[in-house]
Structures are given as C-alpha cells and as structure tokens.
Amino acid sequence: MSHEHPQHDPRPHVCGVGWQDALPSLRQPSPGQVAQWLARQQRRTFTYEAIGATATQPPQGYRVDHTRCLLGQGEAVFAAACDAFRGWRQFGLSWLSIAPADAPLVPGTVLAIVAKAAGLWWVNPCRIVYVIDEDTGTKRRFGFAYGTLPGHAGRGEECFLVEMLPNGEVHYDILAFSQPGHLLARLGYPLMRRYQKRFGRESASAIRQAVAEVMQKKSGQI
Numbered sequence: 001m002s003h004e005h006p007q008h009d010p011r012p013h014v015c016g017v018g019w020q021d022a023l024p025s026l027r028q029p030s031p032g033q034v035a036q037w038l039a040r041q042q043r044r045t046f047t048y049e050a051i052g053a054t055a056t057q058p059p060q061g062y063r064v065d066h067t068r069c070l071l072g073q074g075e076a077v078f079a080a081a082c083d084a085f086r087g088w089r090q091f092g093l094s095w096l097s098i099a100p101a102d103a104p105l106v107p108g109t110v111l112a113i114v115a116k117a118a119g120l121w122w123v124n125p126c127r128i129v130y131v132i133d134e135d136t137g138t139k140r141r142f143g144f145a146y147g148t149l150p151g152h153a154g155r156g157e158e159c160f161l162v163e164m165l166p167n168g169e170v171h172y173d174i175l176a177f178s179q180p181g182h183l184l185a186r187l188g189y190p191l192m193r194r195y196q197k198r199f200g201r202e203s204a205s206a207i208r209q210a211v212a213e214v215m216q217k218k219s220g221q222i
Helices: 031-041 075-086 183-187 189-221
Strands: 002-004 063-073 096-099 110-117 120-135 140-148 154-164 169-180
Touching: 031 096, 031 110, 031 120, 063 075, 063 189, 075 140, 075 154, 075 169, 075 189, 110 189, 120 154, 154 189, 169 189, 183 189
Parallel strands: none
Antiparallel strands: 002 120, 063 169, 096 110, 110 120, 120 140, 140 154, 154 169
8 A cells, every 4th residue: 555745745835927837829839848848847846735635635715626437346447447547548638638648657747737728728737746556455546646836727736546445336536626826717717617627527538438448358358
C-alpha cells in the first residue's frame, strides 16, 4: 500500500498570471510550444493553499465537484481501468488532451491539460500532488491528484481514482475543488462551470469505453 507525495512539497503561496504563462490563443499550440511552457513551470508553486486536500477534506470557499460511475465487476475490470489511467485515457476527449501524452504518473510530474473552450485554446499547467496505489485486502484503489500552477484557468486540485469495493464492483471517481484563476475564467465563470461538468461526464464515458475495449478483446480470446 502506498500514498506517495512529492518530496519537494513546500508550502506554496498564491500566484497570479505572469509573463511565463501561456495565454489563451485562437490557434492550437504546437507540442514544442507546450513543452517550452511546461519547462518554465518546473520550479513554480501551486496556486492554492490546501495541497492534498482531495485526500482529506476540500477547503471552504471552493466549488466542489464529484463524479462517480460504475465500470464493472472484478479484477480484470480493475486492471483495465488502472491501465487506462496510466495511458491518460480519461483525458482523450475531442476538445481536451494531456501534454505530454506520456507524462509519468509520479508525484512532482508537471503536465498540461490542453483544451479548446469558448473558441480559444487554453494550456492549463498542473503538477501531480500524490499517487495512490492501495490494497487493504478488502478494497483496492489506484489513482492520483494534480494541483494547478500559474497560468491555469482555474485554481484548485482534482483527484482521479479507480476503486474496487469488497463486493467486486469497480468505480471511477473524480473529486475536485476549484475557483476561477485566470481573469477570463472569472469573467466567464458560468461557462467555465459548464465545461467542468462536461469534462466529468465525458471523462467517465472515456474510461468506460477504454475498459469495454479491453474486456471485449479478452472475451474474444476465450
């Protein structure tokens, strides 16, 4: 059982958008541009105070979102969902992706959620706060949480888990707390909320699809 936190976990201060940040653009950023922006984020601090609070209790003053769905039953479903997490399949959406696509699922990894919203491309930098890989004998959990860095449209933390209960049911779970961070996000907060809700729905569908593909292949091999 492990619940890993980055060794470099200094208490951060709240930062604003600076010259190093990628501004929303009408043009989709190239992988090279995203890589350059992420390189600038390596030593920057989180934009919120409650680091790791998705594992305990979300702080007051933030909007909390919770999405949970049933993926299936049994060890094979759990393993397929874990593999989907490692491949970032929950971010494989028509309007949103992870960069780099092979970002390691370890604490301290800096990555970006690249999304097209309201006609603009947004590069939202994050850092993985912790990784969960637990087996208590009766319940298993695998997942991670990331927190926002300067330049992200929002401010807060999001945790993604796949969980197998004692009865064998396997669930996908997202827990997030957030506030608008970027000026445009504050001005268009109702629209930001719609995209957050949309992500929860479509991310759950993407994981279900990924698990279904694996299970169909397994059934075809029997």
